Ligand code: C2O
Ligand code: CU
């Protein structure tokens with residue numbers, strides 16, 4: 001999609017269940033957002049016209065039907081969505097789709113005898129579904145043939161629950177150039193990057209040495225700590241499956257003529273983020289997974305709430321004034337939770353009461369909450385006839401109640 005376009009989307013539901021399609025990261029009004037209120041019934045077609053008015057970025061889209069989001073995304077309903085604009089195209093970044101500019105949707109799954117299996121039960125509600133097989137763009141054991149030059153990777157974590165700690169097998173460094181909201185101001189040289197569910201990261205990786213390397217991930221240790229084997233539900237025996245793994249192998253070859261400049265630009269994007277001195281109010285979100293509620297619930301996961309309240313489609317939790325700037329303090333318990341807020345790109349103002357991490361920078365729509373964070377947010381998109389959501393992007397947490405909704409008017 002191109003900045004300035006009005007994109008006519010046509011979404012037909014071919015399932016035997018309700019679904020929705022949420023444009024994660026698109027800055028558009030609430031009624032176009034594709035959240036739990038824009039249900040597409042089986043056989044029905046939804047035709048929103050999407051006004052693209054934001055900087056170039058790597059986004060995603062996925063099912064967001066309440067209570068079935070995790071199951072539908074795990075079954076395949078997620079994809080990448082790219083926004084481009086003149087500023088980005090003027091930078092000389094690698095931008096030949098599928099050649100030196102690769103959108104990479106990362107997901108983990110469990111298979112049994114070649115068939116996808118969907119673990120369930122209390123343990124899965126608590127930790128989220130994780131798998132021992134990592135797919136990139138739907139491929140098992142993937143290999144990317146790349147030109148032996150600078151290559152752009154647009155990483156999208158479309159996994160239900162797994163947090164990736166990504167690096168290269170030969171520890172080569174790379175440049176981090178973009179996040180959920182688009183390009184950073186300046187490239188950041190890194191050797192490893194964390195990617196939580198819902199997050200995106202754009203990287204420039206130099207393959208001019210012609211040597212093969214793999215993108216690998218460390219183990220995902222995110223856990224609610226109460227995960228004794230005895231609590232595992234049926235089919236969940238492998239929730240310890242989030243072991244270190246190879247994500248994607250790269251084989252550089254002399255491929256075609258470079259159109260990109262081959263250098264990392266010094267200034268990628270200039271952006272006026274929200275202004276902290278304009279913040280008119282504070283709100284607090286506490287992401288809870290209380291033991292009490294959990295154990296008392298027949299269906300499992302009953303204790304997953306925000307500010308003690310499980311999600312309710314018929315309750316607007318917060319009412320925000322259109323055009324205003326606010327600070328949202330988000331804290332969590334027991335695990336790291338990726339908080340995602342619809343309809344905005346925010347800045348991380350503080351983490352754990354101090355400076356944000358290097359990896360917190362840039363315009364974000366999803367950040368990991370372990371220590372409490374303060375988010376600086378300007379609300380420029382209306383959500384009046386339909387609210388926006390905020391939720392944990394561990395999809396099993398979201399489905400089981402760790403979500404709230406807000407209107408903007
Ligand atoms: Cu990516 Cu509310 O979702
Ligand atoms: Cu979203």
Ligand code: CU
Nearest residue numbers: 337392394397
């Ligand atoms: Cu969570």
